[in-house]
Amino acid sequence: MKKAVFQLEPLTCPSCIKKIESTLGKTSGVHSTKVLFNSSKVRVEFEENQVGVQQIEGVINKLGYPVTSKKVS
Amino acid sequence: MRWIHKYKNVITALSGLLIVLAFIANKAGYSITKEVALITATVIASLPIFLKALQALRLKAFSIELLVTIAVIGALYIGEYVESAVVTFLFLFGAYLEGRTLEKTRSSLKKLTDMAPQEATVIRQGEIMSIGIKEVVVGDRVIIRPGGKVPVDGKVITGHANLNESAVTGESVPAHKQIGDQVFSGTIVDDGYIEISAEKVGDDTTFAKIIELVEEAQESKSKTQRFLDQFANIYTPSVIVLSILVFLITNNLLLAVTFLVVACPGALVIGAPVSNVSGIGNGAKQGVLVKGGEVMDQFSKVDTIVFDKTGTLTKGKAEVTDVHPFTNEDPDELLRLVAEVEKVSEHHLGQTIVKEAKQRNLDISNDPNQVEVVKGNGLQAQVEGHYLVIGNRQLMNQQDLFISEEIDNYATRREREGNTAIFFAINNEIKGIISIADQIRKDAVEALAELRANGIKKMVMLTGDNQHTAQLVAEQLGLDEYHAELLPEEKVEFVQNLKRKGHVVGMAGDGINDAPAIASAHIGLAMGEGGTDISMETADVVLMADRLKQFAHAYALSKATIRNMKQNMYFAVGIVFVLLIGVLTGYIHLASGMFIHEASVLIVILNAMRLLKFRPQQRKEFNIKNQPAYT
Structure with a gap:
């Protein structure tokens, strides 16, 4: 299990939270997703042999939220 | 596709201008110009909205943008061009304004994270080099020059400097640090030069923890x-x-x-x-960490505050005011023996005695053995072939040591004057009393008055200290109640009693020895200079600068x-x-x-x-x- 934190551009609509959390939640290999609305971060716990960081980043980007930086631990 | 999001602000402004143009054209009677302007405005402003709706839809996610898109198409279909243009414009402009204002509300956190240091100058194998903050490891020797940021938590090993610690404590008056002092990541060297030994790096530093705590709290x-x-x-x-x-x-x-x-x-x-x-952002800026919305809510309802005395209402930096022998022995020699035993004590009074002995240049190199700590009362041990019992009156009674009238009178007098009297017996005879006094915090009276004005009904002080000292503090600060000579577990009991009686209780202590009482109150507040790990974990509210004024501010802020x-x-x-x-x-x-x-x-x-x-x-x-x- 790995943890990644993605920094997004400032989030403005609270409905984004649900959108990102539910879409990532449907991605296989993703254990948990938490959107930190006020710091505009997405915290994801995932199984690294099922899904890659690039893939998760891709999903967030495709939803229309460009990822500005990321930290994997 | 990205450029549409990038130029969203330009698009918003353009569609706004087109709408204005349409209204002017309408006044002037050019109805075709008006229609064209409105439709153009609708189309360009719809682009980013439409795109977002599509992106979400592709991932089977529902979005507000989709609703707006449907509404706009509907409006265009029935020829309501004014509606469609204004709606798309307002949607974009609203999002823009919300973004800008939200940024302001988040600014305190942003300011905090911006203060995080990025690089460090270290000496490795005699070579000075500049490295990224993530590469610093525990034990590194780090150099900080004037104007430089302390990159990691550590202890000063050479030099001295004045540090601006506002990033950690909210206090802007510089603090003087010298060899042996603790410095925190994120603080800035005002003037002077120090070299430190790295103790906590990366996400373990106090500063990193503060940021994480505030982020969590805000969510x-x-x-x-x-x-x-x-x-x-x-x-x-x-x-x-x-x-x-x-x-x-x-x-x-x-x-x-x-x-x-x-x-x-x-x-x-x-x-x-x-x-x-x-x-929460306001609090963080003032050095008050409030752990979340729930805590805010509960804190605003607090009507009773229980204070620990030492380190909370008083400075907690006690000093030895007198070493009084009852025999003809040399006070320095007596102090020396007592200090040798107290070296192993973690109690702040014990440490005060050791400090005094060092200041008097006494040799306290012999280590005691068979040390037995009597929690809340004192300790006993062997040193240099003598058997010492050091502690309060209760301990002397427990050990059946005879307290003569002279000793008793002297102790009582010292206590009335606000000292803590520490008895010490050598080989089963009470030889003297060491008086230690602490000072009330300068801002205590003002802070307590403010708390009362903001709705605190009852203020109680609990202390392990003696009756007389407690009474003096309580009277001077105008507290409603005080209880002296309590053990840590009795403090917990007291807090729980208050809770049972229906009070909403806040307990303020200095974090370490009061941790159980802090944890059992509705709201636990820890006063921690720089914040210790324990206080930051157990307390609901952490006062980083150790000032009671912050307490008053935090309470008013929660309301x-x-x-x-x-x-x-x-x-x-x-x-x-x-x-x-x-x-x-x-x-x-x-x-x-x-x-x-x-x-x-x-x-x-x-x-x-x-x-x-x-x-x-x-x-x-x-x-x-x-x-x-x-x-």
Whole structure:
């Protein structure tokens, strides 16, 4: 299990939270997703042999939220 | 596709201009120009909205943008160009303004993270090199020059400097640090030069923990917020059902979609969190860490505060005021023996005695053995072939040591003068008394008066210290109650008793020895210079600068935050009803509905922003001199 934190551009609509959390939640290999609305971060716990960081980043980007930086631990 | 998002602001401005142009054209009678301008405005402003809706749709996610897109297409279809242009413009402009204002409410956190150091200068193998902050490891020798930022937590090993510690404590008066002193990541060397040995690096530094704590706190939900979430959970589906009903009854698609768009609970969803973020942000800037919305809520209801005395109401930096022998022996020699035993003590009074012995240049190199600590009372041990018992009156009684009238009178007199009297017996005979005095914090009187003015009904002091000292402090500070000579577990018992009686209890202590009592209160406050790990973990509110004024500020802030949150909630719920009824009765159309909706979101954000500037009213200065011991 790995943890990644993605920094997004400032989030403005609270409905984004649900959108990102539910879409990532449907991605296989993703254990948990938490959107930190006020710091505009997405915290994801995932199984690294099922899904890659690039893939998760891709999903967030495709939803229309460009990822500005990321930290994997 | 990216450039559309990138130039969203330009698009917004352009569509705004086109709408203005359309109105001018209309006044001048050029109706074709007007139509063209409006349609162009609609098309360009729809682009980013349409795109977002599509992106979400591709991933099977539902979005507000989709609703707006449907509404706009509907409006275009029936030829309502003014509506379509104004709605798309307002949607984009609203999002822009919300972004800008939200940024302001988050600014305190942003400022904090911006203060995080990026690189460090270290000496490795005799070579000075500049490395990234992540590469610093524990044990590295780090150099900090004037104007430089301390990159990691550590101890000063060479040099001395004045440090601005506001990033950690909120206190802007520089603190002087010299060899052996603790320095924190994120603080700045004002003048001077220091080299430190790295002790905590990366995410373990106090500064990193503060940021994480504040981030977490701002996300955590209060009761009000949870209530609103529940409300939104019922509300959103019922609005969808209602809009379908509206469509079935009136057969008017535009009205149904308008209903959907306008009923989106924007202000409702954002109202409570935004107050919280501002409130917590304000606290963080002042060196007050409030752990979340729930804590804010509970703290604002506190009516009884229990204080620990030493280190909370007083400075906790006690000094030896006298070493009084009852025999003809040399006071320095007696102090030397006592200090040798107290070397192993973790109690602050013991450490004070050791410090005094060192200041008197006494040789205390012999280590004691068979040390036995009697919790809350003192300790006993063997040193240099003598058997020593050091502690309070109770310990002397427990050990059946005879307290003569002379000794008793002397001790009582010293205690009346505000000292803590520490008895010591050598080989079963009481040889003398060491007096230690602590000072009341300078801002105590003022801070307590402020707390009372803000609604605290009862203030109690608990202390393990003696009756006389406790009484003096309690009288000087005007406390309602005090209890002396308590053990840590008795403090816990006392707090629980108050809770049972229905008080909402806040317990303030210095974090380490008061941790159990702090944990058992409704709201635990820790005073921690720089914040110890334990206090940051157990307490609900952490006062980073060790000032009681911060306490008063935190309490007033919690009340203001909850008040602000309630205002937002009532306002948002009110607006939702106005909008729904307005749409159904035909008074509010798509454009005007969107306007009211966006305006209401902005109003709740602006209202929350007032909290950023919140400051309790200044009261007139109380003057309390630094007199000893009227503690």
